[in-house]
Amino acid sequence: MQLTILGCHSATPRISAHQTAQVLEIKNHVFLIDCGEGTQVQLRKYKVKFNRIKHIFISHLHGDHYFGLIGLVSTFRLLTRDTDLHIYGPKGLEEVIMLQMKLGGSWTNFKLIFHELTSKESELIYEDDTVEVHTIPLKHRxxxxxxxxxxxxxxxxxxxxxxxxNDIDVAYYRKLKQGADVINEAGVLVKNEDLTTDPTPTKSYAFCSDTVYNESIVPIIKDVDLLYHESTFLEKHEKNAFPTKHCTAKQAANIAKQAQAKQLVLGHFSTRYDDLNEFKSEAQEVYQPVDIAAAGKVFQI
Amino acid sequence: MQLTILGCHSATPRISAHQTAQVLEIKNHVFLIDCGEGTQVQLRKYKVKFNRIKHIFISHLHGDHYFGLIGLVSTFRLLTRDTDLHIYGPKGLEEVIMLQMKLGGSWTNFKLIFHELTSKESELIYEDDTVEVHTIPLKHRxxxxxxxxxxxxxxxxxxxxxxxxNDIDVAYYRKLKQGADVINEAGVLVKNEDLTTDPTPTKSYAFCSDTVYNESIVPIIKDVDLLYHESTFLEKHEKNAFPTKHCTAKQAANIAKQAQAKQLVLGHFSTRYDDLNEFKSEAQEVYQPVDIAAAGKVFQI
Structure with missing residues (x-):
């Protein structure tokens, strides 16, 4: 599993401060998570093949998380895409996209399938043989x-x-992989655990942006391998965090510690900060395995 | 009068191909013309002061001309702007912007005033003591x-x-500037033309993008000082121009020649072309004073 950060700044985009967007490569999928303005150019910059993106997950309808989506969908059309595109996001997203398509006298050559999220409980929103995607309800404005x-x-x-x-016939291999005990050529039952070893350990990634400090997500993300958690502010600006429903670096680290995340990556930085290393050192006072996001940075999970 | 190109490519934005947006400085105004995705970052790059933009003109509702508008309006809000903002554009633009504001639980601290354009004839859409702005009806999709x-x-x-x-009292200076004849201290009428010289010659700028070849705009832009005309294609791809309702460089030059524009600037290039100098040389076969647009290029008028 591999995470590429395309942008990790909040609020207003600048020349070197791109807004939230990430690409997660997991089991042959390329998932796009959030899509701030300019995401399509970042995708080009980091050489993500547009056609491999079949699922886009939008956290919420603040511009720094989705204003780039309509441009990306339009570009897909201009590039004559024919692969289905699934978009998961809040109610209203479909209306915004379709209204702009209509006003542009536009259409898609491909199926555009919206999955409207409305639940306030964690729910399974995508599943296939190899991966599942669950929502993590966050508390924001x-x-x-x-x-x-x-x-x-x-x-x-x-x-x-x-x-x-143990003289096991090849015909039983399929059942063995599925965990069943089998009978050998001599007619004796052999336990599965004597013939197989555990599967490759599974990995998980949790994306949590934007949110006020919210411990109720801990059970959902417990033991996650990589946790990306927003930390819009440093603790010295904590007074700005609660009213805007954002977190400090220390609060993000507290969540990571409680969830026993194997690694914490901080992001969604306010553009007021020049030195992002302060976020890392502040979080590390609470929890050690911390890194900070940056456009173009790749995390192997 | 000064024109700064922020972007001049069509269709899909790339790392070094920004979409249509321009800033026209005229008589103390800073007018923004079109607003493709990423325009706000281009404005920062070329150091245009956000607060000086009070009027935005949107040619049409294809994404490469307006997908950056909602982000710019949102940024104005985040920067606590309080100056009125006037937006001139086609029906539907207000709905798109207001829907996204509503879904974001957002508002503006400043007055956002939409001027809906619907006429198919040229009309005066802005006027004050020093400038006027007229529409140029174009033929596009x-x-x-x-x-x-x-x-x-x-x-x-x-x-x-x-x-x-001529012994003219200072009390008459105002009338003189307005062109009136006046009476001198000796009671003799003195002609205005003997006491004043002509005003500074006025300048004009015509922005024409996107359009199929359309001679009916010539009377509207006759004798313009600077004509920006789209030339999405070279003549060798003319077969693509008509169905997509775009022009070739040669067609743009033909319009400039008929209008006797003092200078032609070509733009809205298809991203298929690497060498934009071909546009210039093709147009110059028809009309000499030709330049090509580029992000960051400034034209003094």
Whole structure:
């Protein structure tokens, strides 16, 4: 699993401060998470193939998280895309996109499928054989979701030495991978655990932006491998965090600590800060494995 | 009068191909013309003061001409602007902007005044003591206007030598500037033309994008000082121009020649072209004073 940050600043875009957008590569999927203004140019810059993006997840309808979406959808059309595009986001997103398509006398060559999110509880919004995506209800000034991306537990691995020693017919391999006990050539039942080893450990990624300090997300993101959590402010500006429903670096670290996230990545920085290392050191007073996001930075999970 | 190009490419934005947006400085006004995605960052790059923009003119509702508007309006709000903002554009623009403001739980601290354009004839849409702005009806796939910006004829200039020689009281200076004849201290009528010289010649700028080849605009832009005309294609791709309702460089030059524009600036280039000098040389086969637009390029008028 690999996360590429395209932008991680809040509020207003600047020459070197791009707004929220990320690409998560997971089990052959390329998921786009949020889509601030200029995201399509960032996608080009970091050489993400447009056609591989089939699912876009929008956290909420503040401009720094979705104003780039209509441009990206339009570009997909101009590039004669024919692959379905699924967009997950709050009520209203479909209306905004479709209104602009209509006013432009425009259409798509591809199926544009909106999945409207309205629940205030965590819910499974995407699932296939290899991954699942759950919402993480966040508390912000408008209806907002984070997203939890989880690899599914794969098949058990065949222990070929044990299998040969136990004289197991090849016809049973499929069942073995699925965890079943099998009967060997001599008619004896052999336990699965003697013939296979555990599947590759699964990985997970939680995206949490934007939100006020909110411990109720901890059970949802418990033991996550990588947690991206917003930290719009430093603690010295904590008085700005609550009214705007944002977090400080220290608050983000507190969430990471409670969730025992294996790594915390901070983002959604207010453009008032020049030195982002202060975010890292502030968070590390609470929790050690901290990194800060930056456009173009890649995190291996 | 000074024109700064912020972007002059069509269709899809790329790292070094920004979409249509221009800033016209005229008689103390800073007019923004079109506003493709990323325009606010281009404004920062070329150091245009946001607060000086009080009027935005949108030609039509294709994304490469207005997808940056909602982001710019939002940024104005975040920067606590309190100056009125006038937006001139086609029907539907207000709905798009207001829907996104509403969904973001947003508002403006400043008055946002939409001027809906619907006429298919050229009309005066802005006027004050020093400038006027007229629409230039264009023929494109959706309802589209270009814009003609004209300085108004100023006051006549006092010829101080003649005024002193003719013994004219200072109380008459105002009337003289307005063109009236006056009576001198000896009670003799003195003709205005003997006491004043002509006002500074006025300048004009015509923005024409996007449009199919359309000679009916020639009378509107006749003798314009600077004509920006779209030339999406080279003549070798003329077969693409008519169906998409765009022009070639040669067609743009033909319009400039008929209008006797003092200078032609070509823009709205398709991103398929690497060498934009071909546009210039193609146009110069028809009309000599040709330049090509580029982001950051400034034209003095």
């Amino acid at each position: 408008v209806y907002t979701n984070g997203f939890l991306f989880k690899e599914k537990v794969g098949e058990r691995k065949l222990d070929m030495n044990a299998i040969l020693n | 959706v309802y589209t206007n270009g814009f003609l910006f004209k300085e108004k004829v100023g006051e006549r200039k006092l010829d101080m030598n003649a005024i002193l020689n």
